Amino acid sequence: MQYREFGRIGWKVSEISFGAWAVGGEWGAVDDDQSIAAMKRALELGVNFFDTADVYGDGRSERLMRRLRKETKTPFHVVTKAGRRLSPHVADGYNRGNLTAFVDRSLQNIGVESLELVQLHCPPTDTYYRPETFAAMDELVKAGKIQHYGVSVERVEEGLKAMELPNVKSIQIIFNMFRQRPAERFLAEAHRRGVATIIRVPLASGMLTGKLTAASKFAPDDHRNFNRHGEAFDVGETFAGVPYDIGLQAVEELKSLVPGGATLAQLALRWILMFDGVSTIIPGGKNPRQIEDNCGASALAALTERQMSSVRAVYDRYIRPAVHQRW
Ligand SMILES: NC(=O)c1ccc[n+]([C@@H]2O[C@H](COP(=O)([O-])OP(=O)(O)OC[C@H]3O[C@@H](n4cnc5c(N)ncnc54)[C@H](OP(=O)(O)O)[C@@H]3O)[C@@H](O)[C@H]2O)c1
Numbered sequence: 001m002q003y004r005e006f007g008r009i010g011w012k013v014s015e016i017s018f019g020a021w022a023v024g025g026e027w028g029a030v031d032d033d034q035s036i037a038a039m040k041r042a043l044e045l046g047v048n049f050f051d052t053a054d055v056y057g058d059g060r061s062e063r064l065m066r067r068l069r070k071e072t073k074t075p076f077h078v079v080t081k082a083g084r085r086l087s088p089h090v091a092d093g094y095n096r097g098n099l100t101a102f103v104d105r106s107l108q109n110i111g112v113e114s115l116e117l118v119q120l121h122c123p124p125t126d127t128y129y130r131p132e133t134f135a136a137m138d139e140l141v142k143a144g145k146i147q148h149y150g151v152s153v154e155r156v157e158e159g160l161k162a163m164e165l166p167n168v169k170s171i172q173i174i175f176n177m178f179r180q181r182p183a184e185r186f187l188a189e190a191h192r193r194g195v196a197t198i199i200r201v202p203l204a205s206g207m208l209t210g211k212l213t214a215a216s217k218f219a220p221d222d223h224r225n226f227n228r229h230g231e232a233f234d235v236g237e238t239f240a241g242v243p244y245d246i247g248l249q250a251v252e253e254l255k256s257l258v259p260g261g262a263t264l265a266q267l268a269l270r271w272i273l274m275f276d277g278v279s280t281i282i283p284g285g286k287n288p289r290q291i292e293d294n295c296g297a298s299a300l301a302a303l304t305e306r307q308m309s310s311v312r313a314v315y316d317r318y319i320r321p322a323v324h325q326r327w
Contacts (some may be wrong), residue, residue: 001046007196017049019282024056028219041288053081062109081121082259094137187277250318267299
């Protein structure tokens with residue numbers, strides 16, 4: 001495993017880390033023992049950074065972090081998120097009282113006295129124009145309940161706006177072979193400002209592993225079933241917002257670029273690692289085999305100019321018209 005500097009916080013984080021949404025819920029059935037086995041395998045392979053949220057399985061994912069801490073001596077960072085417990089999910093809700101309550105609940109779930117990093121969980125765009133929200137986060141830092149804060153964003157422009165706020169230390173964003181606009185300006189700007197980036201949905205919800213087909217079936221409680229058209233949350237979180245049939249066609253072309261001995265998932269992750277502004281990638285994984293596959297990307301050779309331009313050509317041909325202008 002290779003490590004990268006986590007912005008101006010300065011942690012040395014594994015470039016392939018662990019996204020803990022799927023082990024919480026909304027991806028079909030999960031088994032806590034298998035999830036813990038996946039997380040332990042990640043630690044063995046050098047992963048030292050876990051991304052969770054208070055809403056993943058209504059706290060189940062955060063509680064797995066607590067269990068993992070109890071069952072291992074290996075140190076690791078846990079970063080969580082706050083805001084999505086709001087209903088309705090509106091900018092007004094990102095106030096001092098609510099944020100404090102969310103943080104208190106996460107402290108309890110994770111079983112620590114201070115949270116290392118809390119990300120506002122894709123708040124409405126208006127939130128970035130409300131200094132009182134960020135003043136409330138500053139107060140939580142002062143009180144010692146949290147050490148740092150950042151934001152998770154849907155769109156590039158929200159990320160660029162968030163970077164202007166002096167105490168926003170990290171930005172989480174979707175970036176993958178099917179979501180390339182962050183490479184135009186966002187990543188370089190984050191790098192220049194010393195803001196850490198956490199790259200989510202790197203495998204386009206599993207599509208960029210090459211295992212999905214037109215016949216693939218998803219459980220009723222899997223967002224790949226119930227959010228395909230954005231019925232429950234931003235459609236960009238499901239298959240990175242790429243229409244399913246178009247994604248499958250693009251994946252067929254990408255398969256020919258996979259280096260010998262590697263997998264498409266590893267190519268997809270290595271492609272992301274080609275960009276300097278990337279601090280860490282958080283692929284979701286539910287079992288040790290997936291974790292091994294994903295961590296293997298860190299050992300892959302850098303992609304050639306030719307591979308990079310071939311990926312770009314596939315994007316331009318199939319994906320760009322449907323997604324480029326949207327996020
Ligand atoms: N708003 C936000 O802030 C937000 C939103 C989304 C995600 N996130 C974070 O980002 C993380 C990653 O995003 P994601 O989980 O949505 O998408 P992802 O990493 O693109 O896809 C993860 C899914 O792909 C499948 N998979 C993973 N590795 C595989 C492999 N090597 N071979 C075959 N299948 C594999 C697994 O599902 P199956 O085995 O079921 O196919 C896994 O759950 C999340 O866990 C979460 O921490 C944050």
